[in-house]
Amino acid sequence: MKPTFRAAMTWLHDWTGILTGWVLLAIVLSGTLSVFRPEITAWMHPELAGRTADPVQASVAAIDWLHTHAPQSPAWYLTAAGPRAPFTWAVWQQQDGQFVQRALDPSSGAPDTIRDTLGGEFFYRFHFELQIPYPFGRPLAAIAALALVLALVTGIVAHRRFFTDFFTFRPRKGQRSWLDAHNLLGVTVLPFHLIIAFSGAVTLATLLLPWGIIAAYPGAPAQFEDDLSPAMSARPAAGTPGTLAPIEPILRDAARHFGADGIAQIYVYNPADAAATIIAIGGNGTHVGFNTHVLRFDGTTGRLLADYREHRPLISASAALYGLHVARFAPLPTRWLYFICGLLLAAVIASGLRLRTLRRRRQGKSTEVVERLNAGMIAGTPIAFAGYFLANRLLPTTLPDRAGHEVQAVFIVWGLMLLLAIALPSARSWRVLSCMATLALASVAAFSAPWLTGVAQGTAAVAILLAAGFAYAASRRQAPANRAP
Amino acid sequence: MPVLPILCELAGALLLAAGNERGSRALLRRPVPLAPRRLARLTGFALLAIALWGLIRDESNLLFALTTWTLSCGSALLAAALACTLRDNPPARTHTHGRTRARQNATDTVP
Structure with a gap:
């Protein structure tokens, strides 16, 4: 039993850091790079350097290409081109069931002239899946996120002279310098650290606490997803062939609805079926909350089936937290601040790991x-x-x-x-x-x-x-x- | 780029450092009495508030501005801490009495 509350918190802070520090470092670094996911993808496609793309035109070209080359796929998932990314990012399923992810040329909609790379998508996926097969990666990332929250809270309690040492860094003093650096980098950017850790844990909360969903939706997890995002669900396939309506007027209509937010994503479900559905998701140009404005169209007639704006308080709060985590709303200067703060969080973790070994060495271990x-x-x-x-x-x-x-x-x-x-x-x-x-x-x-x-x-x-x-x-x-x- | 809020934040962070006992000793290379430190601290907070007001005006969105302000304040405070480190006078601290040094070490987080 630890003699004081602070000693107990210090012990917990140490052990949380030791057990999850390496995983957290990789998660934080990949997450930091994910802030510039489209830019990294653009860097990794030098063929597209200097190109610009109209989101609607590029999406139309991409859907035309997919219509010819992947009609059998049950769905096409597109991330629209924009000022940050002069390409459409597409995910579809091959006949053998394998998913394919490619950047598509904004003019031709084809991936052939562009090198095959995951670009920034790798860092984004690695951030919460750790390249570990489903379903193990995400729960591990969720536990790590929770551990980060715990390490931050216990670190605040353990840090004795929070305000006195606010501007203190004593270089060239061995362990003392590492402790100063750890405290300084942790304290000055603490709001960022807390928000990013908490929102990360909330994002993966259903993996940590799935029992509420299991109790409320016994045997029907898809129903939970439908209730969570009512406009995102596709109509069941009719089983009869159908033809997609001209896509450009649909996307122009969607762009008009979204206004300054712009189109972020387009999902086409059952594209070769009579019950094809097109989902258009608005961007984050004017608000922090993520995926809060969704349009659903009938894929064969182009008729607007639903114009859904999220107003439920709890889900809006969750969308805002997720929006704060992924920073899609952020203008360029804010995105750079996210990137710098992410690097600082990585430095806090690295200095904590180093500090632990220095302390043990001083203890003769x-x-x-x-x-x-x-x-x-x-x-x-x-x-x-x-x-x-x-x-x-x-x-x-x-x-x-x-x-x-x-x-x-x-x-x-x-x-x-x-x-x-x-x-x-x-x-x-x-x-x-x-x-x-x-x-x-x-x-x-x-x-x-x-x-x-x-x-x-x-x-x-x-x-x-x-x-x-x-x-x-x-x-x-x-x-x-x-x-x- | 919101230059004015950034400058306000940097100045505010430096004033907060000047309002801090260790920060003021490092920046001014001498101990500073409590009253001027308190004034510096208040002015620092006021400048940070002005920076927030400037960001709200620039962004026209309270949440966007608050996020940017929080992140940039952290960076500004870190810059102020770096300034304190660079200005700190190591020879003066080597004369710290051994018992004082021992007491400082004993009250730090990690013994």
Whole structure:
């Protein structure tokens, strides 16, 4: 039993961090990159650099192409082109049941002239699925999100001099400096940390607490989804062939309804059936809440079946929390702030992990294995993610299943970095991996050449700044014997 | 880019740092009495409020403005903390009495 409440909270803070720190670091870094998901996808499609696209025209071209090449798919899921992404992102099902995700050319609607890559979609999916097969990834991410909330709350209680130490950072003092950095990065951006952790946990809450749904909808989880998003449900297939109505007038009508919000997504259910349904989802141009304005059209006649705006208070609150988490509403400066704050959260986690090993070392306990794994995860994760960017440029564009190979590259690099970190003494592994991170990130900046677009310039700038950070870390690494106590 | 709110936030964060005991000692390199620190702190809060008002005007949306303000305040406070670190005078702190140093360490989060 811990003697005081604060001691108990410190103990809980430590153990929560230790048990979930590595997973949280990967989740937070991938989530931070997901803030710029369309931009990363654009960077990974250099064929589309400098192009612009009208969302309606590009969606019409995409649906025409899908009509010819994937009529058998039970549904087409499109994310409309826009100022951030000059392409339509489409997901459909092949005859063998496999789902395909591709960027479609805004003019022709075809994916043939564009390289096969998941782009920013990989980071987005990894953020909450961890590339672990269904249904294990999402619950793990949900537990990690809850652990982050717990770590933050217990951290607030454990931090004794919250306001006194607000502007304190004492460099070159070993463990004291790491504690200062951990506290400073945690406290100054605390509202962001709390909101992002809480909204993340709420987003996956049905996985953590499914019993209410099971009790209210016994044996009919689809009914719950229908009640949750009434306009999103498709009509059952009639079983007789049908032809889609001309799509452009439908989308123009939808764009008029959405106004400044614009069209974000278009779902076409049962496209070759007489009961085809087209769902158009409004964007977040003027509000934080996510997916709160939905239109449903009859796919064969083009008639508007439902114009649904979410007004239920609890679901609106949940949509607002989710909207705050995914930041689709955010204008560019706010998105950059999300990105910076996300990096700071990753730094809080990394400094916490490092602090734990320093403290144990000071207590005379062995930390070598954990320290090596820390190096493998803290420096290895950015290298693996940079490897994804590099694979995008280095793999041949005609390689079959190219997108899959890019993703494999991430895990191969990650595994190699962990092996390297385990093989080397910890002080050396920090230095070697920091140097490799510097090289990998500098290469990403170089591959952004000729730096003509905002996406290329932004990617190069971030990569160079992170590379400089790792170069500084590599230069500061010393052998344990020479390190300040 | 809302330049005026950003400048207000940076100035506000620096004033909050000047209103903090450790922050003021680092920024001004000498201990500052309580009254000026309190004034600096109040002015800092006022500037942060002005920045929020500017953001609400720019964004025309309270929630958007509040989100941006919260995030940018964090970054501004971090910048102020960095300024304190850079301005801090390490030689002066090496003369801290051993017992004071020990007491400081003992009251920190991690012993």
